[in-house]
Amino acid sequence: MSYNKAPSITAETINPRVKIFSYAPCGEILKHAERLEQEMEENPGSLPFQEIIYCNLGNPQVLGQPPLTFFREVLSLCDNPTLLNRDETCALFSPYSIRRARRIINKIPNKDTGGYTDSQGIKWLRQVVADGITGRDGFPSNADDIFLTDGASSAINLMMQILIRSHEDGILSPLPEYPLYSASIILNGGTMVPYNLTEDNGWGLEIFEVKRCLEEARSAGLTVRAMVVINPGNPTGQVLSITNQEEIVEFCRKEGLVILADEVYQENIYAENKKFNSFKKVARSLGYDENDLSLVSFNSVSMSYGESGRRGGYMEVTGLAADVKYQMCKVASLTICPNIAGQILISLAMDPPKLGDESFELFDDEKEKIRLSFWKRAKTLEKAFSSMEGVSCNKLEGALYLFPRLHLPSAAIRAAESKGVSPDTFYAHRLLDATGIAVVPGSGFHQESGSIHIRCTILPDEGKIASMIPRLCAFHKAFMNEFRGSQQRMHDLRR
Numbered sequence: 001m002s003y004n005k006a007p008s009i010t011a012e013t014i015n016p017r018v019k020i021f022s023y024a025p026c027g028e029i030l031k032h033a034e035r036l037e038q039e040m041e042e043n044p045g046s047l048p049f050q051e052i053i054y055c056n057l058g059n060p061q062v063l064g065q066p067p068l069t070f071f072r073e074v075l076s077l078c079d080n081p082t083l084l085n086r087d088e089t090c091a092l093f094s095p096y097s098i099r100r101a102r103r104i105i106n107k108i109p110n111k112d113t114g115g116y117t118d119s120q121g122i123k124w125l126r127q128v129v130a131d132g133i134t135g136r137d138g139f140p141s142n143a144d145d146i147f148l149t150d151g152a153s154s155a156i157n158l159m160m161q162i163l164i165r166s167h168e169d170g171i172l173s174p175l176p177e178y179p180l181y182s183a184s185i186i187l188n189g190g191t192m193v194p195y196n197l198t199e200d201n202g203w204g205l206e207i208f209e210v211k212r213c214l215e216e217a218r219s220a221g222l223t224v225r226a227m228v229v230i231n232p233g234n235p236t237g238q239v240l241s242i243t244n245q246e247e248i249v250e251f252c253r254k255e256g257l258v259i260l261a262d263e264v265y266q267e268n269i270y271a272e273n274k275k276f277n278s279f280k281k282v283a284r285s286l287g288y289d290e291n292d293l294s295l296v297s298f299n300s301v302s303m304s305y306g307e308s309g310r311r312g313g314y315m316e317v318t319g320l321a322a323d324v325k326y327q328m329c330k331v332a333s334l335t336i337c338p339n340i341a342g343q344i345l346i347s348l349a350m351d352p353p354k355l356g357d358e359s360f361e362l363f364d365d366e367k368e369k370i371r372l373s374f375w376k377r378a379k380t381l382e383k384a385f386s387s388m389e390g391v392s393c394n395k396l397e398g399a400l401y402l403f404p405r406l407h408l409p410s411a412a413i414r415a416a417e418s419k420g421v422s423p424d425t426f427y428a429h430r431l432l433d434a435t436g437i438a439v440v441p442g443s444g445f446h447q448e449s450g451s452i453h454i455r456c457t458i459l460p461d462e463g464k465i466a467s468m469i470p471r472l473c474a475f476h477k478a479f480m481n482e483f484r485g486s487q488q489r490m491h492d493l494r495r
């Protein structure tokens with residue numbers, strides 16, 4: 001008897017959808033930066049810089065953001081409940097954190113953070129989240145509508161699993177996009193229906209453009225089921241005006257679309273004239289309730305609170321029928337339950353210490369310091385990019401990224417083409433090799449074709465940002481000169 005020894009599973013035979021999507025924040029630039037880091041370790045002094053500055057990562061604590069004391073105190077006490085009965089604990093932890101940890105641990109099955117929980121999340125923590133939403137919006141929220149999740153990503157993917165039946169189901173999604181959306185739409189077998197944000201209008205969302213895309217998709221035979229809105233935006237940093245949000249609500253209601261409101265940057269708002277308004281609040285303020293509109297909103301502790309590795313998040317599901325929610329619980333139960341540290345953290349984020357609580361001042365001070373520092377870093381980077389020849393930079397209103405547009409000489413574009421890469425990838429690679437500064441090419445966010453951008457996070461600390469700016473500007477000048485020079489030379493040769 002002969003056996004076929006060739007492996008039956010190869011990259012050619014795996015699920016083709018897996019091969020189609022890409023996820024730029026963890027893409028080639030990150031891998032190259034890691035290779036360079038290893039090179040620096042093995043051969044110190046071999047590269048023209050001393051360290052890699054990871055402006056490609058939306059990963060606050062890896063880039064130096066300190067955790068909030070209140071969060072960590074409660075988490076450690078919940079994980080070590082015997083400390084709650086020790087005298088020295090009162091000297092080490094704030095009384096408020098001790099009280100909160102005691103309340104939480106009493107609500108966890110068997111008072112231990114190591115067990116499985118309800119697939120939707122511990123009911124009492126869901127109630128805390130729901131109460132937090134009620135306090136934030138001034139409209140009631142219900143614990144049964146809350147799904148605690150491992151970050152917003154797993155919630156978004158769960159929604160795609162629920163909404164997408166076949167390739168003929170479309171999901172309206174913004175461009176430039178956070179690439180989780182196209183990836184999860186592709187993986188779940190649906191079709192992304194992109195709508196463009198308008199760069200010249202501060203990356204605003206124009207409802208006529210969304211309408212145009214919806215109509216085009218419908219006439220191509222697609223059933224469009226939902227519209228994704230990211231507010232504040234990644235990678236584009238805009239905060240939607242309330243009027244704009246109202247238009248979106250009216251539009252989705254009229255067209256029968258579920259709003260998928262990605263609100264993970266709700267605490268990262270810097271522009272003085274801008275304020276976060278949840279889509280739930282906007283819809284309820286317009287007088288629309290569950291019977292008028294289906295709305296799912298996502299939030300997490302990753303960006304607003306910097307605890308991205310803890311994987312704490314929730315989605316609030318309103319306007320979907322009870323039997324749909326039953327099916328959602330069934331899907332959620334496939335991963336048994338969200339992790340408990342994440343469940344606790346998102347409850348703390350939605351019910352932080354209030355004025356008068358012992359932990360309030362420190363919590364507020366730590367949080368505000370981080371926010372102000374982000375604002376300062378954003379301004380410094382914005383100014384640097386705007387001072388560079390051929391670069392225009394958006395004004396950051398919220399979130400954690402700048403998305404400057406590059407107008408590169410045509411010789412640079414041709415050089416990129418000759419290497420088989422996009423111009424932004426070419427630029428980002430050259431920047432990394434010359435300066436150690438890692439950014440994400442805009443093509444990873446599916447920017448409008450013909451435009452060239454890079455995404456640069458504001459997360460490295462103020463010192464690092466100050467130190468990288470001269471290198472960034474010098475690199476850009478040399479890059480432009482190099483290609484303007486060759487363009488000029490070719491021009492001269494042709495004459």
Ligand SMILES: Cc1ncc(COP(=O)(O)O)c(C=O)c1O
Binds near residue numbers: 150154234300
């Ligand atoms: C717009 C947006 N949505 C969702 C996520 C995922 O967040 P989480 O870590 O909560 O899964 C991110 C992370 O960068 C994001 O930028």
